[in-house]
Amino acid sequence: MPDVLILSTSRKFFSTREITKALKKKNASPIYINTPKIRLSVDQKEATLLYKDEKIENAGSVIPRIGRSLTDFAYIVLRQFEALNVPCTLSSKGLIHARNKFMAVQELVNSDIPFPTSWLTKSRMDTGIIKQKMDFPIIIKLLTGTQGIGVMKVESEKNAIPIIDTLTELDQLILIQNYLQNNGEDIRVFVVDGRIIASMKRISPEDDWRANIHAGGTGIEYNLTDEEEEIAIKATEILDTGIAGVDLIQTPEGTKLIEVNVSPGFRGLLKATGINAADSIAEYAIKLAKK
Template identity: 25%
Template sequence: MAETAKPKIAVGWEEWIGMPDIGLPAILAKVDTGARTSALHSFAYEEIEIDGQTHIHFGVQPLADDPKLHVWCNAPLVAYREVISSNGMAEMRPFVQVELHLAGQSWPIELSLTNRETMNYRMLLGRTAMEGRIMVDPFGACINGVPEGDFYGHHLAESTTKNLSIGILTCAPNAYSTQRLVEAIEQKGHQVDLVDIARCTLQVDAQNPTLFLRNELLPRYDAVIPRVGTPITQHGLAVVRQFELMGSYVLNGASSIAAARDKLWSYQYLAKAGLDVPSTFSAFHGRDGRAMVRKAGKGPYVLKSRKSERGRGVLFAPDKTMAKSLLDAFDDLDEKLLVQPFLQAEDNADLRIMVLGKKVIAAVRRVAKTGEFRANFHQGGVTQKVKINKQERQMALRAAKALGLRFAGVDLMRTDAGPVVMEVNASPGLEGIESATGLDLSGRVIDYVVEYARPSPPALQDVPQAE
């Protein structure tokens, strides 16, 4: 006799589900029929062998409002697959198989592991896991109830704060921002190393990715804070990526830094997120570049290197003749410039808004010095404390999220048509904004890192196994 099909489970747009076999009895998931695959937050993972089969040993912070709680899980590895995230970035993720428990039923599903710490939900339930078993009520929420009891109590006792080892990647160890971060780390009782990116060598190995500093083996830091300068971008990104492969918590990942560093790339991602950016023109051939000047309007113009930073590589052209001359000159040097119509800012100033996680932690108004159109602190601009409005705050948060940055300096310009995102910096300087506001931003950054980073994974025999 054929087995009777089980009735479909009704769920809302958010639902508590369980995966007790891996030690997660309850986790609040966002139900998303627009996503094909499911994803689970993991702050660190590594491959292990159990009975000859490859498993993933990974750490989870199952409760979004309690990042200090962490649970170590084991699950069979299915495969590594490339996933395009909601902000459009490609990421290679491990997929594991787990048993999903919901409303008295259970079935196997595949989950990708990724860091979702800036997301509102630690888990996303996609349509593949729901197929044939779940029907979604888009107006409902937690239809199957909210779990009661202290189901993570034994893990809380294990999640006491520990001293962390933190590495700062930099080529400027004496810079103000670097020294302030070092002070904050030491004051909070953690270990810190300054790692000279330029002197790092790396070994790519499927089983044991490693890094060396001046031929000495580097440890796997619990957390890494990248301060990658433009001249060493490509090598710096490789070093950051290597630390990610080694399982370190990285404040800003390599792909996010790369997107922010490339101006054209960042404008494309920001525009995709629906944010207002300057109308930007890019071409490969010189003759096409001259044509794009005409498309940019009557002038004046701003010409930018795709690698511009701190106001460097940004040029002003008062008319088409000057703009075309600059394009020709840089084309001879094999440097392709972006062309934008010049936007007139209020009082020749812009805004620098500091974003950390899902919060704006500071904002200043930067006023350009006389005769200068760039308001950057490193170009002589004066920083002043400023109050921003709700729209500007939301734009800054969305801009950082669009590029996948946990810590960012977002530059907005107030224009007659409204605020425009001019740039997003993945390694924002602290000096100008701390001096203008009196805030301890370095301390805030380290508090955030300590809150979300976790010490190295415990040995397998020390990991509590699900009963």
């Protein structure tokens, strides 16, 4: 069976270890690749990838486990694999669109998938304009934050101004969204190859409104409604993400999409549901390798 490459930055990560074990159980040949150590070369005749100064060959498929800091480099790496016709569980398009929160919602316009009204700015904007479209509190986000980091709930126009000014001074793109009223819970849906593997409800700690597991939230198994299933699957199809953690939130106006994560952790999901997503990820990678 062809090799299945796992792009990561540490063999010790829970996800890397579990995916490696799952591939071995299915008699596949997992090969760990430390993503920053990949070298790329192109000339008029071929595109080449090198790892530890050796040409990467015989790759059946690729499982990218890409952290935010490596997004730009990983995008180029995935394009190189695509040029070589090596299938990946995440496309270069899917990576770049899902990682950029505003590009993600741009892709979802006219899709019938409900998501928060969103503004993007590179400079200080008149908060009076925001007030015409949104009610405070609002959410201010870094464009590429993760795990609840870089997400701020802002209660008033007075509080918004210094935050926007500071982020502008730090040369950050600023994403502003409606705050969606809820009871401090959200839903994580794990999708692999267009199928829902498991889902859980995440509950925020008493002293924090964010429900992310990394922010201290707790997860419990959750049965999705038909509408929630449809939103999750359709979002991954539009964003071209073979593996994704889709985050939804229940509001008085109905369920809305918050984010699509293309390198989702699954330790919390395993604890909440007893389902190890690594098994489905391995099956998907093997399926791609056999094509």
